Amino acid sequence: MNKKNNIDIEFILVEPSHPGNIGACARAIKNMGFKKLALVNPRKKITEEAFHRAKSAKDILENTVIYKSFDLAIREKNLILATSARERTIPWPTFYVDKISDEVKSQIKIKTTKTGIIFGREDNGLTNKELQKCHYHLIIPSSEEYSSLNLSHALQIVAFEIRKIVFDNKILKTEVREVVSNLENEKLLEHLMEVLKKIDFYDPKSSKQVKTRIDRLIKKTRLDKIEMGILRGFLSKIIDFEK
Numbered sequence: 001m002n003k004k005n006n007i008d009i010e011f012i013l014v015e016p017s018h019p020g021n022i023g024a025c026a027r028a029i030k031n032m033g034f035k036k037l038a039l040v041n042p043r044k045k046i047t048e049e050a051f052h053r054a055k056s057a058k059d060i061l062e063n064t065v066i067y068k069s070f071d072l073a074i075r076e077k078n079l080i081l082a083t084s085a086r087e088r089t090i091p092w093p094t095f096y097v098d099k100i101s102d103e104v105k106s107q108i109k110i111k112t113t114k115t116g117i118i119f120g121r122e123d124n125g126l127t128n129k130e131l132q133k134c135h136y137h138l139i140i141p142s143s144e145e146y147s148s149l150n151l152s153h154a155l156q157i158v159a160f161e162i163r164k165i166v167f168d169n170k171i172l173k174t175e176v177r178e179v180v181s182n183l184e185n186e187k188l189l190e191h192l193m194e195v196l197k198k199i200d201f202y203d204p205k206s207s208k209q210v211k212t213r214i215d216r217l218i219k220k221t222r223l224d225k226i227e228m229g230i231l232r233g234f235l236s237k238i239i240d241f242e243k
């Protein structure tokens with residue numbers, strides 16, 4: 001199949017420790033028609049073994065972006081999907097990878113969307129904190145007895161499912177709104193928490209989960225630039241009003 005896509009999807013591996021897995025991921029990305037591989041703080045260099053496993057996807061390995069932190073990797077993204085074999089403490093909007101909602105599918109297909117699909121460490125997966133920085137979680141249905149797949153196998157399956165979405169002409173690109181980046185969402189969260197502290201609604205010491213829950217709410221809403229401007233303006237007015 002020789003279809004081209006201009007959709008911006010980066011596959012991001014967090015602290016991978018096996019060069020062979022990195023190479024196999026590069027191959028899976030290219031096989032499925034994608035281009036971008038990124039690593040957050042890799043524990044090992046991209047070695048000969050990585051190139052050996054990448055076979056004809058050497059170009060993907062050579063163009064791998066290295067981020068110094070998880071936050072830098074997701075900063076400019078406006079759709080962040082985290083993969084995880086396990087459900088975590090505060091339930092997050094989650095899909096089985098073959099049952100992603102039509103709404104999210106159409107978000108992926110929009111040209112202005114910068115999607116990041118995140119994969120965890122071979123030994124420990126992703127932390128709760130990292131998972132909570134993402135919009136949606138994706139689970140590959142697997143055995144209850146042994147649910148965690150090899151990193152590159154997991155990426156292969158996810159990339160295959162995303163490929164089906166990207167090339168499916170029946171999925172409509174309904175959303176024309178320009179959804180804000182993660183960085184802008186982070187700024188809104190801090191602004192809102194500042195106001196909530198000021199009006200004595202929120203005490204970081206006694207209500208630890210409030211911030212996480214509001215973060216989840218903001219991410220679920222997927223604000224566009226105009227809505228963000230209104231909210232930020234509104235919060236600034238409250239702060240000025242208090243003075």
Ligand code: SAH
Nearest residue numbers: 083084085119120124125139140148149154
């Ligand atoms: N031992 C780790 C799993 C590491 S597997 C743990 O228990 O969390 C490495 C990565 O592959 C995971 O972090 C996840 O990104 C992906 N992965 C493996 N199995 C998966 C599954 N069933 N569903 C979704 N992602 C999976």
